[in-house]
Amino acid sequence: MSAPERIPPRSVTTAEQLTEQLTEQLIGQLTELLTEGELTVRGRIREASNAVLLCDVSYEGREASCVYKPVAGEQPLWDFPDGTLAQREVAAYEVSEATGWGLVPPTVLRDGPYGEGMCQLWIDPPDSDGGSGDGGGELLAxxxxxxxxxxxxxxxxxxxxxxxxxxxxxxDDERLRRMAVLDAVINNADRKGGHLLPAPGGRLYGIDHGVTFNTENKLRTLLWGWAGEKLTPEAVEALERLRDALGGALGARLGELITEAELDATRARVAALLASGRHPEPSGDWPAIPWPPV
Structure with a gap:
């Protein structure tokens, strides 16, 4: 019997490349693998506040490493409904895909060894396989x-x-700037340095999006460097795509994952960003920087 085919994360580096057919096929394979594959738990990531399990997932001769976060392992939060963090992680992935930037690793909602939960592709750091991957240099200092x-x-x-x-x-990195726009849209309350993952090929991924999509302004991030500056033309185009998608298939999909009020608030944030044409600034009503920052 031949060894299973290991499927890597995406290694494309430009927005244009995200539309290539090969990439779409790979993402489809990864989504199918994460959704339909057999999960084998390998260990627990102890640093996380909620249950985060490192797993292997295999399906029809393909396999990959992934993270599985069961809803049963979520700790209650005062400002988010219980048992909703996994859905928010999937919603963040769906929004990321709709921008065309692919900033969140493939993420699905599925049943697993400990019940329903979020399953997300594990991202290997650059050079972890002995290759010559380019992580893009230092991001925070x-x-x-x-x-x-x-x-x-x-x-x-x-x-x-x-x-x-x-x-x-x-x-001052375009990958981080895209991430800052995504965070503003999904109202990310916890963009820490440790949630930014450089990957081989110069990619940058964001993870841990459980505390997102609140109806109140809770944006808390380390990426305030562009606060008040004009959005790039690329960002405006991505937001226009989001606005249109939220009125169609994306809106219907998010309606399965977050509340109607949260979906309306997401639409309002996109509209506000397009109206101002600028990156948001700290509101003063909520701590602007997460703690600890990493």
């Missing part, structure tokens, strides 16, 4: 300076111990 250097955007000052502070900066 603390610098002993008053202003960010060239190629960096300032987030704010952070305590580093003994009464000292440093300037928190992130790279």
């Amino acid at each position: 603390l610098v002993d300076a008053e202003e960010p250097g060239e190629g960096w955007k300032a987030v704010g000052r952070a305590e580093v111990g003994e009464g000292r502070t440093a300037l928190l900066v992130h790279a």
